[in-house]
Amino acid sequence: MEFKDIVMKRYAAKKFDGKAVPQKKIDELLELIRFAPSSFNLQTWKVKIVTDKVTKEKLKAAAWNQEQITTCSHLLVFCANTDVLGNIDHLEKTMLGNGATHEQIKGYVNMMRGFEEGMSAERKLTWAQKQCYIALGNAMNGATSLGLDSCPMEGFSPEQFAQILDLPKGLVPTVICPIGYAADSPMPKLRFKKEELFF
Ligand SMILES: Cc1cc2nc3c(=O)[nH]c(=O)nc-3n(C[C@H](O)[C@H](O)[C@H](O)COP(=O)(O)O)c2cc1C
Numbered sequence: 001m002e003f004k005d006i007v008m009k010r011y012a013a014k015k016f017d018g019k020a021v022p023q024k025k026i027d028e029l030l031e032l033i034r035f036a037p038s039s040f041n042l043q044t045w046k047v048k049i050v051t052d053k054v055t056k057e058k059l060k061a062a063a064w065n066q067e068q069i070t071t072c073s074h075l076l077v078f079c080a081n082t083d084v085l086g087n088i089d090h091l092e093k094t095m096l097g098n099g100a101t102h103e104q105i106k107g108y109v110n111m112m113r114g115f116e117e118g119m120s121a122e123r124k125l126t127w128a129q130k131q132c133y134i135a136l137g138n139a140m141n142g143a144t145s146l147g148l149d150s151c152p153m154e155g156f157s158p159e160q161f162a163q164i165l166d167l168p169k170g171l172v173p174t175v176i177c178p179i180g181y182a183a184d185s186p187m188p189k190l191r192f193k194k195e196e197l198f199f
Pocket of ligand 1: 010011012013014066151152153154155156175186187189
Protein backbone atom coordinates (compact mmCIF):
# COMPACT_ATOMS: atom_id res chain seq x y z
CA MET A 1 0.00 0.00 0.00
CA GLU A 2 1.30 3.46 -0.82
CA PHE A 3 1.91 5.73 2.16
CA LYS A 4 -0.81 8.18 1.09
CA ASP A 5 -3.32 5.30 1.01
CA ILE A 6 -2.22 4.19 4.47
CA VAL A 7 -2.74 7.71 5.83
CA MET A 8 -6.20 7.98 4.29
CA LYS A 9 -7.28 4.47 5.29
CA ARG A 10 -6.18 4.58 8.95
CA TYR A 11 -8.85 5.57 11.39
CA ALA A 12 -9.50 5.42 15.12
CA ALA A 13 -11.44 2.18 15.52
CA LYS A 14 -14.00 2.27 18.32
CA LYS A 15 -14.52 -1.49 18.46
CA PHE A 16 -12.56 -4.58 17.45
CA ASP A 17 -13.83 -8.08 16.67
CA GLY A 18 -11.77 -9.82 19.35
CA LYS A 19 -9.82 -11.98 16.90
CA ALA A 20 -6.18 -12.54 17.81
CA VAL A 21 -3.58 -11.05 15.49
CA PRO A 22 -0.94 -13.67 14.58
CA GLN A 23 2.33 -13.21 16.45
CA LYS A 24 4.26 -12.88 13.16
CA LYS A 25 2.24 -9.78 12.27
CA ILE A 26 2.67 -8.33 15.72
CA ASP A 27 6.43 -8.88 15.44
CA GLU A 28 6.42 -7.00 12.13
CA LEU A 29 4.49 -4.16 13.73
CA LEU A 30 6.87 -3.99 16.70
CA GLU A 31 9.78 -3.65 14.30
CA LEU A 32 8.08 -0.68 12.62
CA ILE A 33 7.64 0.90 16.04
CA ARG A 34 11.20 0.10 17.14
CA PHE A 35 12.61 2.03 14.20
CA ALA A 36 10.77 5.25 15.07
CA PRO A 37 13.09 8.22 15.37
CA SER A 38 13.73 9.88 18.72
CA SER A 39 15.58 12.89 20.01
CA PHE A 40 19.33 12.08 20.29
CA ASN A 41 18.21 8.54 19.37
CA LEU A 42 17.63 8.04 23.10
CA GLN A 43 14.46 5.99 22.60
CA THR A 44 13.00 7.15 25.90
CA TRP A 45 9.97 4.92 25.72
CA LYS A 46 8.92 1.35 26.38
CA VAL A 47 5.77 -0.40 25.30
CA LYS A 48 3.92 -2.76 27.61
CA ILE A 49 1.97 -5.28 25.53
CA VAL A 50 -1.23 -6.56 27.08
CA THR A 51 -3.17 -9.54 25.72
CA ASP A 52 -4.50 -11.08 28.91
CA LYS A 53 -8.30 -10.83 29.23
CA VAL A 54 -8.46 -10.26 32.97
CA THR A 55 -5.89 -7.48 32.82
CA LYS A 56 -7.71 -5.88 29.90
CA GLU A 57 -10.96 -5.86 31.91
CA LYS A 58 -9.21 -4.05 34.76
CA LEU A 59 -7.65 -1.56 32.34
CA LYS A 60 -10.99 -0.92 30.66
CA ALA A 61 -12.41 0.26 33.97
CA ALA A 62 -9.49 2.70 34.18
CA ALA A 63 -10.15 3.95 30.64
CA TRP A 64 -13.69 5.29 30.75
CA ASN A 65 -14.94 1.78 29.92
CA GLN A 66 -13.90 2.22 26.31
CA GLU A 67 -14.59 -0.99 24.42
CA GLN A 68 -11.42 -0.94 22.38
CA ILE A 69 -9.47 -2.11 25.42
CA THR A 70 -11.23 -5.46 25.78
CA THR A 71 -12.14 -6.12 22.14
CA CYS A 72 -8.67 -5.58 20.67
CA SER A 73 -6.10 -8.30 20.18
CA HIS A 74 -3.03 -6.55 21.57
CA LEU A 75 -3.11 -3.42 23.70
CA LEU A 76 0.05 -1.36 23.39
CA VAL A 77 0.71 0.88 26.37
CA PHE A 78 3.32 3.46 25.39
CA CYS A 79 5.23 4.48 28.49
CA ALA A 80 7.60 7.42 28.76
CA ASN A 81 10.90 6.26 30.20
CA THR A 82 11.94 9.08 32.51
CA ASP A 83 15.30 7.50 33.31
CA VAL A 84 17.01 9.65 30.70
CA LEU A 85 20.44 9.17 32.27
CA GLY A 86 19.97 5.40 32.22
CA ASN A 87 19.11 5.61 28.54
CA ILE A 88 22.20 7.70 27.82
CA ASP A 89 24.32 4.98 29.45
CA HIS A 90 22.42 2.32 27.51
CA LEU A 91 22.88 4.16 24.21
CA GLU A 92 26.58 4.65 24.93
CA LYS A 93 27.02 0.91 25.58
CA THR A 94 25.01 0.08 22.43
CA MET A 95 27.17 2.40 20.29
CA LEU A 96 30.34 0.88 21.76
CA GLY A 97 28.91 -2.58 21.15
CA ASN A 98 28.33 -1.60 17.53
CA GLY A 99 31.97 -0.81 16.99
CA ALA A 100 32.25 2.88 17.88
CA THR A 101 35.24 3.90 19.98
CA HIS A 102 35.12 5.90 23.22
CA GLU A 103 37.07 8.60 21.42
CA GLN A 104 34.51 8.82 18.58
CA ILE A 105 31.46 9.13 20.80
CA LYS A 106 32.90 11.03 23.79
CA GLY A 107 31.69 14.43 22.57
CA TYR A 108 28.20 13.19 21.74
CA VAL A 109 27.76 11.35 25.03
CA ASN A 110 29.06 14.30 27.07
CA MET A 111 26.70 16.62 25.19
CA MET A 112 23.74 14.38 26.05
CA ARG A 113 24.84 14.17 29.70
CA GLY A 114 25.09 17.96 29.85
CA PHE A 115 21.63 18.28 28.32
CA GLU A 116 20.18 15.80 30.82
CA GLU A 117 21.77 17.60 33.77
CA GLY A 118 19.95 20.78 32.88
CA MET A 119 16.51 19.18 32.79
CA SER A 120 13.98 19.16 35.61
CA ALA A 121 12.11 15.92 36.35
CA GLU A 122 8.99 17.47 34.81
CA ARG A 123 10.84 18.41 31.64
CA LYS A 124 12.29 14.90 31.34
CA LEU A 125 8.81 13.43 31.53
CA THR A 126 7.38 15.81 28.92
CA TRP A 127 10.34 15.20 26.65
CA ALA A 128 10.13 11.41 26.99
CA GLN A 129 6.40 11.58 26.33
CA LYS A 130 6.94 13.44 23.06
CA GLN A 131 9.04 10.53 21.84
CA CYS A 132 6.17 8.15 22.66
CA TYR A 133 3.95 9.97 20.19
CA ILE A 134 6.45 9.55 17.37
CA ALA A 135 6.51 5.82 18.05
CA LEU A 136 2.71 5.89 18.22
CA GLY A 137 2.61 7.36 14.69
CA ASN A 138 4.60 4.38 13.43
CA ALA A 139 2.26 2.03 15.32
CA MET A 140 -0.91 3.46 13.78
CA ASN A 141 0.30 3.77 10.20
CA GLY A 142 2.29 0.56 10.54
CA ALA A 143 -0.82 -1.30 11.67
CA THR A 144 -2.76 -0.10 8.62
CA SER A 145 0.10 -1.10 6.33
CA LEU A 146 -0.12 -4.62 7.76
CA GLY A 147 -3.89 -4.88 7.31
CA LEU A 148 -4.60 -4.18 10.98
CA ASP A 149 -6.64 -1.54 12.75
CA SER A 150 -5.78 0.66 15.70
CA CYS A 151 -6.95 3.52 17.88
CA PRO A 152 -4.77 6.14 19.57
CA MET A 153 -6.11 6.73 23.08
CA GLU A 154 -5.40 9.17 25.86
CA GLY A 155 -8.67 8.56 27.66
CA PHE A 156 -7.30 6.56 30.56
CA SER A 157 -5.81 7.07 33.99
CA PRO A 158 -2.01 6.80 33.80
CA GLU A 159 -1.82 6.30 37.57
CA GLN A 160 -4.29 3.41 37.54
CA PHE A 161 -2.66 1.84 34.49
CA ALA A 162 0.76 1.99 36.20
CA GLN A 163 -0.73 0.31 39.24
CA ILE A 164 -2.68 -2.40 37.39
CA LEU A 165 0.30 -3.23 35.19
CA ASP A 166 2.71 -3.02 38.12
CA LEU A 167 5.03 -0.87 36.04
CA PRO A 168 8.52 -0.11 37.28
CA LYS A 169 8.95 3.37 38.76
CA GLY A 170 10.07 5.76 36.04
CA LEU A 171 7.80 4.33 33.34
CA VAL A 172 4.81 6.62 32.85
CA PRO A 173 1.88 5.39 30.73
CA THR A 174 1.39 8.14 28.17
CA VAL A 175 -0.76 6.96 25.30
CA ILE A 176 -2.27 3.60 24.44
CA CYS A 177 -2.97 1.93 21.13
CA PRO A 178 -5.21 -1.11 20.83
CA ILE A 179 -4.40 -3.24 17.78
CA GLY A 180 -6.67 -5.75 16.10
CA TYR A 181 -9.36 -6.12 13.47
CA ALA A 182 -12.00 -3.39 13.53
CA ALA A 183 -15.64 -4.29 14.03
CA ASP A 184 -16.91 -0.83 13.13
CA SER A 185 -16.72 1.40 10.06
CA PRO A 186 -14.73 4.59 9.69
CA MET A 187 -16.56 7.90 9.90
CA PRO A 188 -15.98 10.26 6.98
CA LYS A 189 -12.71 12.12 7.53
CA LEU A 190 -13.21 15.59 8.97
CA ARG A 191 -10.22 17.90 8.89
CA PHE A 192 -9.62 21.65 8.93
CA LYS A 193 -8.88 23.21 5.56
CA LYS A 194 -5.35 23.38 4.24
CA GLU A 195 -5.24 27.17 4.55
CA GLU A 196 -6.44 26.96 8.16
CA LEU A 197 -3.54 24.74 9.12
CA PHE A 198 -0.62 25.86 7.03
CA PHE A 199 0.55 29.46 6.91
C1 LIG B 1 -3.56 11.59 21.22
C2 LIG B 1 -4.91 11.05 20.88
C3 LIG B 1 -5.76 10.62 21.86
C4 LIG B 1 -7.00 10.04 21.53
N1 LIG B 1 -7.78 9.49 22.52
C5 LIG B 1 -8.89 8.79 22.15
C6 LIG B 1 -9.61 8.05 23.12
O1 LIG B 1 -9.31 8.03 24.30
N2 LIG B 1 -10.70 7.35 22.67
C7 LIG B 1 -11.08 7.32 21.37
O2 LIG B 1 -12.05 6.64 21.04
N3 LIG B 1 -10.39 8.01 20.44
C8 LIG B 1 -9.31 8.73 20.79
N4 LIG B 1 -8.58 9.40 19.83
C9 LIG B 1 -9.01 9.32 18.43
C10 LIG B 1 -9.42 10.66 17.83
O3 LIG B 1 -10.67 11.03 18.31
C11 LIG B 1 -9.38 10.53 16.30
O4 LIG B 1 -8.06 10.25 15.91
C12 LIG B 1 -9.85 11.80 15.61
O5 LIG B 1 -11.20 12.02 15.87
C13 LIG B 1 -9.66 11.71 14.09
O6 LIG B 1 -10.31 10.59 13.57
P1 LIG B 1 -9.54 9.45 12.76
O7 LIG B 1 -8.36 9.04 13.60
O8 LIG B 1 -10.55 8.33 12.65
O9 LIG B 1 -9.13 10.02 11.45
C14 LIG B 1 -7.39 9.99 20.17
C15 LIG B 1 -6.53 10.48 19.19
C16 LIG B 1 -5.29 10.96 19.53
C17 LIG B 1 -4.36 11.39 18.42
